[in-house]
Amino acid sequence: MLNSPLLSFPNYYYYNTCNMPLTVQTFNLHLPKFQPLAFRATEFPCRSSDYASPAAIRGVSRSTSCRRSKVSLAVRSESAVNVVVGEEDISESGRRRRVSGGGEGFDAIVIGSGIGGLVAGTQLAVKGARVLVLEKYVIPGGSSGFYKRDGYTFDVGSSVMFGFSDKGNLNLITQALEAVGCQMQVIPDPTTVHFHLPNDLSVRVHREYDTFIEELTCKFPHEKEGILKFYGECWKIFNALNSLELKSLEEPLYLFGQFFQKPAECLTLAYYLPQNAGAIARKYIQDMQLLSFIDAECFIVSTVNALQTPMINASMVLCDRHYGGINYPLGGVGGIAMSLAKGLIDQGSEILYKANVTNIIVDQGKAVGVRLSDGREFYAKTIISNATRWDTFGKLLKGEALPKEEENFQKVYVKAPSFLSIHMGVKAEVLPPDTDCHHFVLENDWTSLEKPYGSIFLSIPTVLDSTLAPEGRHILHIFTTSSMEDWEGLPREEYEAKKQLVADEITSRLEKKLFPGLRASIDFMEVGTPKTHRRYLARDEGTYGPMPRSIPKGLLGMPFNTTGIDGLYCVGDSCFPGQGVIAVAFSGVMCAHRVAADIGLEKKSPVLDAALLRLLGWFRTLA
Numbered sequence: 001m002l003n004s005p006l007l008s009f010p011n012y013y014y015y016n017t018c019n020m021p022l023t024v025q026t027f028n029l030h031l032p033k034f035q036p037l038a039f040r041a042t043e044f045p046c047r048s049s050d051y052a053s054p055a056a057i058r059g060v061s062r063s064t065s066c067r068r069s070k071v072s073l074a075v076r077s078e079s080a081v082n083v084v085v086g087e088e089d090i091s092e093s094g095r096r097r098r099v100s101g102g103g104e105g106f107d108a109i110v111i112g113s114g115i116g117g118l119v120a121g122t123q124l125a126v127k128g129a130r131v132l133v134l135e136k137y138v139i140p141g142g143s144s145g146f147y148k149r150d151g152y153t154f155d156v157g158s159s160v161m162f163g164f165s166d167k168g169n170l171n172l173i174t175q176a177l178e179a180v181g182c183q184m185q186v187i188p189d190p191t192t193v194h195f196h197l198p199n200d201l202s203v204r205v206h207r208e209y210d211t212f213i214e215e216l217t218c219k220f221p222h223e224k225e226g227i228l229k230f231y232g233e234c235w236k237i238f239n240a241l242n243s244l245e246l247k248s249l250e251e252p253l254y255l256f257g258q259f260f261q262k263p264a265e266c267l268t269l270a271y272y273l274p275q276n277a278g279a280i281a282r283k284y285i286q287d288m289q290l291l292s293f294i295d296a297e298c299f300i301v302s303t304v305n306a307l308q309t310p311m312i313n314a315s316m317v318l319c320d321r322h323y324g325g326i327n328y329p330l331g332g333v334g335g336i337a338m339s340l341a342k343g344l345i346d347q348g349s350e351i352l353y354k355a356n357v358t359n360i361i362v363d364q365g366k367a368v369g370v371r372l373s374d375g376r377e378f379y380a381k382t383i384i385s386n387a388t389r390w391d392t393f394g395k396l397l398k399g400e401a402l403p404k405e406e407e408n409f410q411k412v413y414v415k416a417p418s419f420l421s422i423h424m425g426v427k428a429e430v431l432p433p434d435t436d437c438h439h440f441v442l443e444n445d446w447t448s449l450e451k452p453y454g455s456i457f458l459s460i461p462t463v464l465d466s467t468l469a470p471e472g473r474h475i476l477h478i479f480t481t482s483s484m485e486d487w488e489g490l491p492r493e494e495y496e497a498k499k500q501l502v503a504d505e506i507t508s509r510l511e512k513k514l515f516p517g518l519r520a521s522i523d524f525m526e527v528g529t530p531k532t533h534r535r536y537l538a539r540d541e542g543t544y545g546p547m548p549r550s551i552p553k554g555l556l557g558m559p560f561n562t563t564g565i566d567g568l569y570c571v572g573d574s575c576f577p578g579q580g581v582i583a584v585a586f587s588g589v590m591c592a593h594r595v596a597a598d599i600g601l602e603k604k605s606p607v608l609d610a611a612l613l614r615l616l617g618w619f620r621t622l623a
């Protein structure tokens, strides 16, 4: 007999009966004051092997109705039971009818546990909100997750971590962890990236700004003044950003407060908001090769050239790497998400894995809950989607017309291509001494920069943290842009053969350019394609994020967190300011602030809200 619910929210109860060898259980529901009119109980197997089998789930699901607070249910041992009570009558057929009032379960449900979703969730939890994070995969992190094979710990995405220092206002990863009482040991990276470019141009981006500038001006002495002016303008923006307290730009009390306290900095940012790095670089620099280098500097973080990269984003990454520096978390990037997920639970909120959201439930125009692929439903005051905007509006919101704002977003931005990634374990001796951790390779032709497979990104995190690989081995994480159309529709054998072929070509290129003998030193290799990214990250076409269709007006067209659907918010890289772990962490901070204001956990002014949201909507139409 279970007497007390593990969680006792107004209309949602979750009983975990795992490991209880019972076949019939009685639930004495400790109900809130209002008398529930109905409940539905659904039983789910706990063991992961059962979850893998849809038949097992179908076989045990059942629903019933009752008007009493004592319920007898036959459930299997090793099961978890979900009980939804109150407000809604959920009949056998699964159709919902509103039957009475009552409270809502959670303050916020977050769909997805990428860094964007986790930061939004944890920031809300520390403000006192009850949050439920639903993650499709078995661990948190999304593209910042990890996986282990044969003694290697691989980062799913790349390993360049901005925002992980101990100073300033822009160390958003450090701050997100600190907010939930976590701290991670980091290893300073002496070089952000080593560029290997056409015409044998080799540039190391040193942690010390002056050393980097010295190296660059050595290669382009005739452009010394232009170099100093361009990077100097980046610093002006970075310093303005770094002086602000970062919260939601959609919350007027905060925004006007910042304008009042730091008018010069806010006006600086407002001035640069619609501008792009390439146009500013061209004010100072004429040398085409140097301008191409700046394209490559931007491409590695935005997958587009400098002319299409917002100046605020470029300044953020071109300066943070010298200000706070790039720092790698000991034990791998995956530790960040694991720590945030733990922090979330420590704050009394929850995260469920293998929870694949298929529907956002909208009632009278308001997002009120979600439905999972296994039939479970969860309800909350607000729903935050960490899925991309294409997935959120194209797949999760069924039968809803695309809001005007989203139409505008899709007019300005397309899905960036995905990646082909190779996770490789190699014998340590193949790397020359003092090999840098991160490399960017574009061998012969500047025009190949943005072409599929044109340039190669390479991270060797074991240069910084040798614990990630077995003794005497290194990890090479290699990736290059690649589109879904190259991989879709191939029969299995052809698909596998093509993976091998492309991986061989990339390995040969690296062998020629950087590491002679690379092929013979391979100890482990796994190749992921856009299909892999789509499958494991649930990102439409495996996309890396939004990419402007043409020259954008800087960041002006990027949507923030609110959406055209009441109660529904987006977070992650298809929101302002875009791709990147630190960028999605900022979108999480902004989202949590806006949601907290909307559910009464932060100050708000409904009149100013309406005016600001209308104004921002209008600004976006100018993009």
Ligand SMILES: NC(=O)c1ccc[n+]([C@@H]2O[C@H](COP(=O)([O-])OP(=O)(O)OC[C@H]3O[C@@H](n4cnc5c(N)ncnc54)[C@H](O)[C@@H]3O)[C@@H](O)[C@H]2O)c1
Pocket (backbone or CB within 6 Å): 111, 112, 113, 114, 115, 116, 117, 134, 135, 136, 137, 140, 141, 142, 143, 144, 156, 157, 158, 159, 160, 161, 162, 355, 356, 357, 358, 386, 387, 388, 391, 536, 537, 538, 539, 544, 545, 571, 572, 573, 574, 578, 579, 580, 581, 584
């Ligand atoms: N700097 C780096 O080296 C680096 C490394 C890794 C990732 N990144 C960045 O991380 C960014 C992405 O972060 P993000 O937070 O926006 O998203 P994400 O794609 O990392 O995470 C989204 C999460 O949501 C889950 N999800 C999606 N749809 C779902 C559904 N319907 N039901 C349940 N779960 C669902 C996915 O499984 C995933 O875990 C990328 O832009 C990339 O730039 C950068």
Ligand SMILES: CC(C)=CCC/C(C)=C/C=C/C(C)=C/C=C/C(C)=C/C=C/C=C(C)/C=C/C=C(C)/C=C/C=C(\C)CCC=C(C)C
Pocket (backbone or CB within 6 Å): 158, 159, 160, 162, 193, 241, 244, 246, 249, 258, 266, 267, 269, 270, 273, 300, 301, 302, 312, 313, 314, 316, 317, 438, 439, 440, 457, 458, 459, 577, 578, 579, 580, 581, 582, 583, 586, 619
């Ligand atoms: C509202 C209005 C209208 C106005 C107002 C004005 C103002 C106040 C404004 C403000 C603004 C702000 C605050 C902003 C902010 C921003 C930010 C924070 C940004 C950030 C960004 C970031 C980023 C973009 C990042 C990115 C990164 C990345 C992507 C990374 C990646 C990496 C990789 C891929 C690596 C590579 C590798 C190799 C080479 C190997």
